[in-house]
Amino acid sequence: MTKRKDRGVTRHTRSEFLKMAAASAALVSAGGCAAARGESTGQGRVRTLRVAAPLEEPVWVPGKMVLIAKVGGEPRLARIQPAARRARTLLSGAIAGMGSNADVDPESGGDVYVPQTPRDRILVLSTDDLRERDAIEDVPSPAKISVHPGSKTIFTLNPAGTRLTPVDLYTSDITPGVGKPAIRRTVEAMGGGAGADIRAPARNIDPTVWVGGKAGLGYYQGKPYPVEKESAVSRRARTFAVDMVKDTRAYVGPSGSSELLRIELNPATRQLQVTARMKTGSPVEYIAVDENRVYAATGRELIALRADNFLGVAGFKEIETIPFRRNLGKGPLASAPLSGLATGNDTHEVYLTFRDRPYVAAILKPNDSL
DSSP states (O other), rough: OOOOOOOOOOOHHHHHHHHHHTTTTTOOEEEOOOOOOOBOOOOOTTTEEEEOOOEEEEEHHHHHTEHHHHHHSSSSSEEEESTHHHHHHEEOOOTBOOOSEEEEEEEOSSEEEEEEGGTTEEEETTTOOOOEEEEEEESOOEEEEEETTTTTTTEEOOSSSSSSEEEEETTTOOOOOOTTTGHHHHHHHHHSTTTTTEESSSSSSEEESEEETTTTTEEEEOOOBBBBBEEOOOOEEEEEEEEEEOEEEEEEEEESSSSEEEEOOOOOOOEEEEEEEEOOOSSSOEEEEOEEEEEEEEESSSSEEEEOOOOOOSSSSEEEEOOOOGGGGTTSSSSSOEEEEEOOOOOOOEEETTTEEEEEEEEEEOTTOO
């Protein structure tokens, strides 16, 4: 049992949208195992925003029009308003024992949850001012977290990636099931281990989460509890994201290859399978989604694809490839490694952050009508 402590959308002109539509006109529909590439110049599509500190692992806060991100090299969070001319930045106070990421409830957007690994707790901050609102205690070694809004569950992964713990936000109870030590090896076989990640989908009322890492990709679900393993594939996941509409679909950038995979749970066999693949030229480093699009970032390009949220789609449908690096000039971002990618349904842009560089690249999305 855990214990609680007491307690402007970016606007664009008509001419900008016309430019955007023209740059997106090379829509390519491809089935089977690959999709053709439709590259634009990206000219006029990329804004470079100077912020107060280098950022990592950004997340979009729906309804607030802000990004929340870790501050690189410091135990702090940053709140960024990318629509503002100077990208206003607010920094939190120091967060002792801060874990590897932070997450928000995509339905409410009012709270950001931050794991404090050595303190066995999850700190709850306001997304408005990054001040402490609450804390969930007695959560075993939370290093990475992901919020499942439909079931009001926070999933946590320990530093070794061997224990997945669901925490019920209604009661703050640690729910039974995958948090039990007896099944640690099962979690590791499904993608756990050091460097593993977790992603909860935005939909589904039953607690659901994906685990991905060096051992592969796994899908967990409960009806409602305990949360149990459904299926796994042995594809090593360098990065992945879960579809915003279909909780049984994930997009994966595999380790050691330059391709993007779509992996889905077969409703008949209840087994995960690869249903589409696409060559990307270089390894996919980060993936983000909104309800209509999938965005895959390599070291130099942002690839936008259509998210076809229905059965029977054989392959990826690429909309546009934006060579964002070409538009960053020869300054500090010319070769800076990426440190994160974020977007949302209520923004017209996709946001890239850079390791050890206090900048955000804001990239205009393809025309929503395409």
